[in-house]
Amino acid sequence: MAGLLDKRLWVVSGKGGVGKSTVAAALALRSARAGRRTLVCEVNTQERISRFLEHPAAGPEVKLLEENLWAVDVRPQEAMREYGLMVLRFEALYKTVFENRLVRYFLRFIPSLQELVLLGKIMYHLQEKLPDGRWRFDTIVLDAPATGHAISFLSVPQVLVQTVPQGPMSREAQKMRDLLVDPAVTAAVLVALPEEMPVNEALELHAALKDKVHIRTHAAVLNQAIPERFTEADLEALAGHPELHRVAQANHDRASLTVLAGTKLERNLHAPVFNVPRLYLPTFGRDAIEQVMGHLEALVMGDK
Amino acid sequence: MSTTALGPALAKKRVLICVGSGGVGKTTVAATLGLRAAVDGRDSLVCTIDPAKRLANSLGLSALGNAETQVPASALEPLGVTARASLHAMMLDMKQTWDDLITRVAPPDQRERILANRFYQSLSTALAGSQEYIAMEKVWELRRKGEYELVVLDTPPTAHALDFLDAPNRVLDFLDNEAAKWLLAPALKAGKLGMSLFNRSGYVLRALSKFTGTEMLQELSSFMLSLSGMNEGFRERARGVRALLEDASTGFVLVTSPHPERMDEAIHFSTLLKQHRMEVVALVVNRVHPLPTEAMWQDAATLTPTRRAKVEETLRELQVLAEQDGRGIAQLQAACPGIPLIQVPRFGLDVHDITSLWQTGRFLLGDDTF
Structure with a gap:
């Protein structure tokens, strides 16, 4: 299997609470370690990734966290300003226009404009070049919103191309769509837990990304996987210890669910599934991310 | 009989709204509250938004549509209890509910034009807060019709708590x-x-x-x-929705997972609810890992070496998770003084059937505790 390093935009999504940010942080860190200039983007949220990596929050401006690794929390107001400045070119003109109450009012109700500028900022960085002609960022990791929101977020260019009258917005949307649907550029990584709902959502997300947005699922990550520990014989032997039997049975059940979930993902996504075992660490910081990264080695680097 | 704050709420409130970030178990908690209220004698409706069929399955319904459907008595059989009042459930179809609203308030000659307008379509599906708004508008409508003594609302996985609380104001502002x-x-x-x-x-x-x-x-x-x-017409309804959220007969149930990484979201939500003068009836911390007891460790020491090692490793893992949860819960309690906090343990498997809903209910209502 080819590694993610062949792609430039890595979209990470899944059900709420499955560990998307954890996986995004680990992938970004691995990309940076591989010598790629990497930008990890969170979208208008309470920033997690910089904290996981034990750096101060990045905020709405692209900020260098460590060697080869930059982060940004893309927020609507700042992104709108940057986009406005790009279109209007002059700060003074921007102020007159965008700080006008009427205009602010209108902008709020223009469909999907907010999503468009958020995604627009990310796509802008994807195409940004250094003076010597190289990409400013080799890899962009997008910690995308959860399933439903991710689908509407990533469909925005497609929807705008279809519905909005010809004009600057539709031209921007067209450019973004072309990059998103290019399998040489963009790949999705879907995150799930070994539980029924997160797995089902990963399958829904896969279908929606494929049919509506035309983004290909590169792989799935099964987070908090529980490895097999207790055999049937162990469980039988514990019958006389009800409390311990309950604990062992729960562990055994979760291990079985892990196997089931992995199979279900593999069969339906036609993509490899990478298990990240559940971690038992007192605090969740850089150590945890480094461990997760270790389990995603083949996903990023490919198997040779 | 109940010893938690949810007992009086289930007996007296007319509307309970379950809020919290995605993946914490809001749907389960909402379904459980509706079930308990019906069993205890109040006609209840559980209104869910989760597009998955989970609630339908748990309640023995083959499909939940935008229509209110009565949960059959047979669904409760495994529990060995009979409900003293009716339990209904529905899955809210956002687009349909918006269309119904427009049909109700728009002048007849404007209806088709509005429904076909692409701005309307994005207003009803994509605008931040519009899903949240329509869910609450539906509850307001149901409450006004007064067919149920209690309506429990499961809310959409909100990206931003403010979208939810601000929704009626945004519509009014618009x-x-x-x-x-x-x-x-x-x-x-x-x-x-x-x-x-x-x-x-x-x-x-x-x-x-x-x-x-x-x-x-x-x-x-x-x-x-x-x-x-x-x-x-629109304005009157939006005012109604806003008033409903602040009404003394409405309560919020804030659901969260115990992990410290998730706590900041719960604390943020609770602060916002307070600022908006909305009553948080209870903070439900779902899927808490119980601390292994001393007796379990002693028991483990009597096992054969290989089994002892496996069991002790499992207990050590549980200990780490339980201590983590404990820190998260302490942090939450300190940040939200005065709000009753209820813990529901993580069960062996996930809550999908009526028996596990019932088991969840025993913790929510305080029949069982840690």
């Missing part, structure tokens, strides 16, 4: 904004909207149109013009 009047008033008189939009506002709007295209602005103003016919 309708009341003087900018709209300023733009629309001369147009209404002249009957030529597009013209006035660009004549009166000069270069500001010309520059704006550079950004969006002029056609977009013209379409938007024509949409607002068609909405103006239903302003009053």
Whole structure:
């Protein structure tokens, strides 16, 4: 299997609470370690990734966290300003226009404009070049919103191309769509837990990304996987210890669910599934991310 | 009989709204509360938004549609209890509910135009807060009809707590904004909207149109013009929704997972609810890992070496998770003084069937505790 390093935009999504940010942080860190200039983007949220990596929050401006690794929390107001400045070119003109109450009012109700500028900022960085002609960022990791929101977020260019009258917005949307649907550029990584709902959502997300947005699922990550520990014989032997039997049975059940979930993902996504075992660490910081990264080695680097 | 704050709430409140970030178990908690209220004798409706069929399955319904469906008595059989009142469930179809609302409040000659307008379509599906708004509008409607003694609302996985709480204000703001009047008033008189939009506002709007295209602005103003016919009906309802959220008969149940990484979201949500003068009946910390007891460790020491090692490793893992949860819970309690906190343990497997809903209920209502 080819590694993610062949792609430039890595979209990470899944059900709420499955560990998307954890996986995004680990992938970004691995990309940076591989010598790629990497930008990890969170979208208008309470920033997690910089904290996981034990750096101060990045905020709405692209900020260098460590060697080869930059982060940004893309927020609507700042992104709108940057986009406005790009279109209007002059700060003074921007102020007159965008700080006008009427205009602010209108902008709020223009469909999907907010999503468009958020995604627009990310796509802008994807195409940004250094003076010597190289990409400013080799890899962009997008910690995308959860399933439903991710689908509407990533469909925005497609929807705008279809519905909005010809004009600057539709031209921007067209450019973004072309990059998103290019399998040489963009790949999705879907995150799930070994539980029924997160797995089902990963399958829904896969279908929606494929049919509506035309983004290909590169792989799935099964987070908090529980490895097999207790055999049937162990469980039988514990019958006389009800409390311990309950604990062992729960562990055994979760291990079985892990196997089931992995199979279900593999069969339906036609993509490899990478298990990240559940971690038992007192605090969740850089150590945890480094461990997760270790389990995603083949996903990023490919198997040779 | 109940020893938790949810007991009196289930007996007295008319509306309970379950809020919290995605993946914490809001749907389970909402379904459990409805089930308990019905068993205890109040006609209840559980209104869920989760597009998955999980709630339907748990309640023995083959499909939940936008219509209210009665949960069959047979679904409760495994529990060995009979409900003293009816339990209904429904899955809210956002688009359908918006369309129903427009059909109800729009002047007949404007309906089709509005429903077909692409701004309406994005308003009803994509605008931040619009899903949250329509869910609450539905509850307001149900509450007004008064067929249920209790309506329990499971809310959409909100990206931002503020979208949810602010939704009625945004709708009111949209309708009341003087900018709209300023733009629309001369147009209404002249009957030529597009013209006035660009004549009166000069270069500001010309520059704006550079950004969006002029056609977009013209379409938007024509949409607002068609909405103006239903302003009053809309406004009255949005006010009703806002009043309902602050009403003493409405309570919020804030659901969270115990992990410290997730706590900041719960704390943020609870602060916002307080600022909006909305009552948080209880903080439900779901899927808490119980601390292994001393007896379990002693028991483990009597096992054969290989099994002992496996069991002790499992207990050590549980200990780490339980201590982590404990820190998260302490942090939450300190940040939300005065709000009752209820813990529900993580069960062996996930809550999908009626028996596990019932088991969840025993913890929510305090029949069982840690």
